[in-house]
Amino acid sequence: MKTLTENLKEWRKTRNITNPNTHIYVASIIEELLEIFHNNKDEIKFLQNEIMDLYFDKEPISELNTVDSLKDIKVFSINEVELMGYDDVKTDDEVFQEINSREQDPQQLAEWQKHGANGKWLKYKHQKDWTLYKADYSKCKL
Numbered sequence: 001m002k003t004l005t006e007n008l009k010e011w012r013k014t015r016n017i018t019n020p021n022t023h024i025y026v027a028s029i030i031e032e033l034l035e036i037f038h039n040n041k042d043e044i045k046f047l048q049n050e051i052m053d054l055y056f057d058k059e060p061i062s063e064l065n066t067v068d069s070l071k072d073i074k075v076f077s078i079n080e081v082e083l084m085g086y087d088d089v090k091t092d093d094e095v096f097q098e099i100n101s102r103e104q105d106p107q108q109l110a111e112w113q114k115h116g117a118n119g120k121w122l123k124y125k126h127q128k129d130w131t132l133y134k135a136d137y138s139k140c141k142l
Contacts, residue, residue, distance in 0.1 A: 004092045011099065015121035016112075022061050027052050029073070082142070090140035101133035 002010075012018070030051050034044045081088045104112075105122040112118070 016117035094135035098135040
């Protein structure tokens with residue numbers, strides 16, 4: 001079984017994620033945090049944009065401060081998952097099964113195969129629901 005880091009290296013290569021982008025990272029974390037409290041995707045997007053506009057892109061970002069924050073977030077996240085009664089390694093496996101069940105947009109896939117990867121990896125919007133794995137965290141209870 002691969003580690004989380006090994007899976008993510010493969011995932012970044014497959015999805016053409018080649019450069020760090022702290023702005024996108026922060027926006028993604030805000031979106032995920034808002035999903036804890038809100039179900040409406042439009043409301044989440046509105047709040048995410050509002051927060052980003054109000055609080056970010058004001059000053060240059062320190063790379064070392066960013067790394068420190070990212071590692072702290074990772075520690076808090078693993079601790080919270082396990083304190084909630086779930087095996088963190090098993091939840092990693094569930095999330096990767098879900099991510100890996102997603103298919104790339106066929107038109108983009110053909111373009112990438114012909115010309116090389118370019119831009120953000122796009123999900124296939126018409127992928128059949130029955131082909132998508134949904135993480136089952138109930139299997140990860142300690």
